Amino acid sequence: xxxxxHIDLILVEDSEVDGQLLKRIMRxxxxxxxxxxxxxxxxxLEYFKDEKAPLPTAILLDIKLPKxxxxxxxxxxxxxxxxxxxxxxxxxxSFRKDDIETxxxxxxxxxxxxxxxxxxxxxxxxxxFNYWIKLNRSTVKFQG
Amino acid sequence: xxxKTVTTENPYSNTYDLDNCDKEPIHIIQTVQGxxxxxxxxxxxxAIVKQASTxxxxxxxxxxxxxxxxxxxxxxxxxxxxxxxxxxxxxxxLEINPVILPAxxxxxxxxxxxIHQTDGQLCIEIEHxxxxxxxxxFLSMVDHAIQQxxxxxxxxxxxxxxxxxIKKVTGYDRVMIYQFDQDYNGQVIAxxxxxxxxxxxxxxxxxxxxxxQARDLFLKNRVRMLTDVDDHLSLIQPSLHPEKNTPLNVxxxxxxGVSPIHLEYLRNMDTQATLTVAIIEDNKLWGLIxxxxxxxxxxxxxxxxLIKFIGNIISGHLSLHRATEYRENILKNxxxxxxxxxxxxxxxxxxRGLTEGRHSLLDYIYADGAVIIFDNQVVQIGNTPTESQIxxxxxxxxxxxxxxxxxxxxxxxxxxxFEDFAKDFSGILSVNLSGNISEFIIWFRQSxxxxxxxxxxxxxxxxxxxxxxxxxxxxxxxxxKEVVVNQSLPWTxxxxxxxxxxxxxxxxxxxxxxxxxxxLHEDLSRSYHELESFSYTVSHDLRSPLRGxxxxxxxxxxxxxxxxxxxxxxxxxxxxxxVDRMNSFINDILKLSKLAKLEMIPEVIxxxxxLEDIAHNYRLVKDPDKKINIIIExxxxxxxxxxxxxxxxxxxINNAVKYRRPIDDAYxxxxxxxxxxxxxxxxxxxxxxFDMQYVGKIFEVFSRLVSEDDxxxxxxxxxxxxxxxxRHRGEIxxxxxxxxxxxxxxxxxx
Numbered sequence: 046x047x048x049x050x051h052i053d054l055i056l057v058e059d060s061e062v063d064g065q066l067l068k069r070i071m072r073x074x075x076x077x078x079x080x081x082x083x084x085x086x087x088x089x090l091e092y093f094k095d096e097k098a099p100l101p102t103a104i105l106l107d108i109k110l111p112k113x114x115x116x117x118x119x120x121x122x123x124x125x126x127x128x129x130x131x132x133x134x135x136x137x138x139s140f141r142k143d144d145i146e147t148x149x150x151x152x153x154x155x156x157x158x159x160x161x162x163x164x165x166x167x168x169x170x171x172x173x174f175n176y177w178i179k180l181n182r183s184t185v186k187f188q189g
Numbered sequence: 190x191x192x193k194t195v196t197t198e199n200p201y202s203n204t205y206d207l208d209n210c211d212k213e214p215i216h217i218i219q220t221v222q223g224x225x226x227x228x229x230x231x232x233x234x235x236a237i238v239k240q241a242s243t244x245x246x247x248x249x250x251x252x253x254x255x256x257x258x259x260x261x262x263x264x265x266x267x268x269x270x271x272x273x274x275x276x277x278x279x280x281x282x283l284e285i286n287p288v289i290l291p292a293x294x295x296x297x298x299x300x301x302x303x304i305h306q307t308d309g310q311l312c313i314e315i316e317h318x319x320x321x322x323x324x325x326x327f328l329s330m331v332d333h334a335i336q337q338x339x340x341x342x343x344x345x346x347x348x349x350x351x352x353x354x355i356k357k358v359t360g361y362d363r364v365m366i367y368q369f370d371q372d373y374n375g376q377v378i379a380x381x382x383x384x385x386x387x388x389x390x391x392x393x394x395x396x397x398x399x400x401x402q403a404r405d406l407f408l409k410n411r412v413r414m415l416t417d418v419d420d421h422l423s424l425i426q427p428s429l430h431p432e433k434n435t436p437l438n439v440x441x442x443x444x445x446g447v448s449p450i451h452l453e454y455l456r457n458m459d460t461q462a463t464l465t466v467a468i469i470e471d472n473k474l475w476g477l478i479x480x481x482x483x484x485x486x487x488x489x490x491x492x493x494x495l496i497k498f499i500g501n502i503i504s505g506h507l508s509l510h511r512a513t514e515y516r517e518n519i520l521k522n523x524x525x526x527x528x529x530x531x532x533x534x535x536x537x538x539x540x541r542g543l544t545e546g547r548h549s550l551l552d553y554i555y556a557d558g559a560v561i562i563f564d565n566q567v568v569q570i571g572n573t574p575t576e577s578q579i580x581x582x583x584x585x586x587x588x589x590x591x592x593x594x595x596x597x598x599x600x601x602x603x604x605x606x607f608e609d610f611a612k613d614f615s616g617i618l619s620v621n622l623s624g625n626i627s628e629f630i631i632w633f634r635q636s637x638x639x640x641x642x643x644x645x646x647x648x649x650x651x652x653x654x655x656x657x658x659x660x661x662x663x664x665x666x667x668x669x670k671e672v673v674v675n676q677s678l679p680w681t682x683x684x685x686x687x688x689x690x691x692x693x694x695x696x697x698x699x700x701x702x703x704x705x706x707x708x709l710h711e712d713l714s715r716s717y718h719e720l721e722s723f724s725y726t727v728s729h730d731l732r733s734p735l736r737g738x739x740x741x742x743x744x745x746x747x748x749x750x751x752x753x754x755x756x757x758x759x760x761x762x763x764x765x766x767x768v769d770r771m772n773s774f775i776n777d778i779l780k781l782s783k784l785a786k787l788e789m790i791p792e793v794i795x796x797x798x799x800l801e802d803i804a805h806n807y808r809l810v811k812d813p814d815k816k817i818n819i820i821i822e823x824x825x826x827x828x829x830x831x832x833x834x835x836x837x838x839x840x841x842i843n844n845a846v847k848y849r850r851p852i853d854d855a856y857x858x859x860x861x862x863x864x865x866x867x868x869x870x871x872x873x874x875x876x877x878x879f880d881m882q883y884v885g886k887i888f889e890v891f892s893r894l895v896s897e898d899d900x901x902x903x904x905x906x907x908x909x910x911x912x913x914x915x916r917h918r919g920e921i922x923x924x925x926x927x928x929x930x931x932x933x934x935x936x937x938x939x
Contacts, residue, residue, distance in 0.1 A: 060733055062733060062734060062736065062737030062740070062741075063733065063736065063737070065737075065741075066736065066737070066740040066741075066744075069740075069744055073747070138729045138732060138733060139729065141725075159732075159733075159736070161732060161735070161736065161772045162736075162739060162769075162772075163736065163739050163740035163743045163744075164743070166736065166740065
């Protein structure tokens with residue numbers, strides 16, 4: 046894995062369509078190019094096993110993922126000393142009460158439900174990015 | 190005991206009549222019938238005569254005065270004396286009775302002497318030996334009679350058989366069998382008579398006709414003979430035992446005299462002589478075999494012994510019959526019970542099971558009628574009181590919910606308030622089917638006096654009995670009716686057990702059904718839950734690619750708009766619009782599937798508040814195209830699930846807004862009113878309306894009467910409305926006229 050000096054966002058999303066749309070938004074709206082898109086839960090955990098891997102400013106985490114699902118990923122990340130404070134925002138089509146409650150219980154910082162329309166999706170992601178990443182860029186300590 | 194002298198003119202020191210014949214001490218009536226003499230002898234082995242009836246001279250060659258104080262051995266043959274001595278010594282009378290006294294002269298032919306002991310006092314009776322009219326065949330007749338009786342099957346009428354045989358053997362004009370009920374009222378259950386006589390079959394008489402002392406005596410002395418009502422009776426002299434100073438206890442004497450009251454009764458029946466044999470069951474007097482003859486009739490000791498023997502056989506066989514009958518009844522009852530149970534189970538309906546099968550409740554427990562009060566129904570079978578009378582009875586029975594079974598054969602006594610119907614239906618047997626609500630099965634029996642008639646034939650003047658006396662069969666019957674007024678045939682233990690068994694079965698069936706329903710509910714609940722999560726999953730899996738279609742279509746427009754002509758852009762717009770529509774459908778499917786959830790939380794909803802809340806959202810709209818006047822009128826509360834009721838009215842109001850006409854005073858009015866059993870609401874608008882020929886489609890899912898271009902929507906609003914109403918067990922109707930308006934009317938049960 047190539048260690049970039051700095052990662053704004055780790056996007057964990059298994060849907061090809063949703064991922065492409067988000068990529069498009071980040072590019073078209075000129076938000077960032079310093080992101081990593083992972084498509085299954087185990088990849089994320091693998092990434093953090095490497096002590097030298099740089100910590101992202103934020104993680105946008107889907108729930109429905111192959112291999113290890115998002116809630117378990119969340120729990121894992123929160124359990125390690127090194128990664129327990131990384132801002133994690135859930136990003137799921139589920140608005141089920143159990144999912145939302147469990148996510149907060151496991152330590153998610155926020156929970157976003159995927160909207161139906163593209164326009165809404167765009168606005169939602171821009172708001173997310175501005176708050177969780179743009180604002181926090183300077184405050185993230187990274188291990189070099 | 191009375192210590193008064195007794196004279197021949199008035200054998201009684203006190204007068205006894207109908208009112209106090211109970212108190213007549215008949216076991217010490219100091220008279221003796223003419224067919225035998227009676228004497229008391231000493232127990233010291235010398236057989237000294239201490240007391241004797243004054244007619245001893247008819248049976249011994251000695252006068253009364255000469256006999257007293259002498260030994261009886263002096264006046265009988267040596268052989269007879271030996272035999273008698275032996276009996277006195279051993280105390281075994283059965284072995285020696287009767288002692289034959291050989292003929293002495295023309296006057297004193299062969300006689301029979303019998304000895305018995307009562308209260309430690311030895312008594313001797315001497316009577317003439319009488320040749321039976323069918324002497325030669327007598328024994329074989331008896332033998333035949335006994336055989337007939339013993340081989341009779343339970344189904345045969347043992348009693349009819351018995352009276353037949355006894356009449357043959359004894360030759361009495363009329364032979365009857367009386368049966369006693371538990372109060373010792375009697376009934377003639379079998380009769381064999383001469384053709385010209387009036388029938389007494391079926392007659393009932395009150396217990397007082399045979400006083401208790403008489404009944405008790407029968408247990409000691411099973412055969413009682415009265416040879417002649419006009420007989421000259423002899424007194425016992427001295428009336429008190431010279432040493433003991435007590436009157437002679439004559440209970441076991443065959444020749445003891447009869448109370449004048451009884452004589453009067455017999456005379457009123459044109460009866461000159463009688464023979465009565467006890468039928469004993471379980472050491473109690475079950476009934477009597479009563480033989481009546483129009484002329485004087487005497488049977489001697491041997492004949493009486495044989496009749497007694499037949500009586501014992503009958504008693505024994507009766508017990509056997511009854512035991513077999515009881516067993517058979519139980520068996521039959523078990524079969525009926527099994528069939529009832531099977532039918533209830535099959536029908537899964539208690540009432541149908543009990544009323545539509547081959548056997549009815551009245552086969553199961555003998556009764557005149559029955560009623561089933563169950564599941565808010567009252568079903569009557571046979572003869573019963575009226576429904577309102579039954580309701581009063583049920584209210585009373587419900588006061589004690591812990592009692593499983595209640596029975597009485599005299600309801601009027603138990604509760605005089607019910608006299609108006611209880612005088613007809615005196616017997617009730619009731620079981621309750623549930624502890625807390627009034628559910629019963631009640632069997633009814635009518636009063637006995639109603640059911641029983643005996644009249645004989647009043648037109649047969651020739652043979653009509655005298656009605657002049659105080660005592661007569663007709664008077665007895667009338668008196669019996671008075672005694673049993675307001676009483677029914679009593680319920681047996683078997684009846685009560687049967688009722689309890691049925692109750693227990695019904696409870697089992699209900700429990701099973703409850704279990705099944707519970708399971709069904711759980712299955713349904715689970716299915717709905719699965720449906721909901723299925724809908725949920727499907728809708729989510731559909732949204733993701735929709736997002737993709739719409740998103741990339743947008744991206745096409747954004748990135749390639751210069752390269753696209755108008756048509757191209759329109760194409761993409763169409764794609765986007767289609768996606769929107771698809772999303773609407775998905776949303777609506779989700780909404781619809783949520784309604785399938787079984788848990789509705791019923792509460793009393795403040796409709797004014799709810800409707801104001803919905804209206805408020807619409808009043809905020811500034812768009813003149815959507816402006817509409819929402820008028821809320823009287824809103825009685827509705828009992829239902831708040832969330833879905835809200836949805837219902839929101840949908841209706843939404844439709845009114847959506848389908849308004851573009852006029853200034855577009856309005857929708859909502860209101861309701863409350864009645865006895867329901868709450869009705871209306872939603873009335875002056876919108877575009879629709880053609881009533883399409884009214885059937887209006888509530889179908891996704892069905893629309895307008896095009897999607899003119900009005901947005903998927904056509905699910907009214908299906909949701911219908912679903913909510915169905916869940917609340919309500920009704921909805923609609924009226925509409927194109928370009929006038931539409932009115933929806935909804936009814937909710939209370």
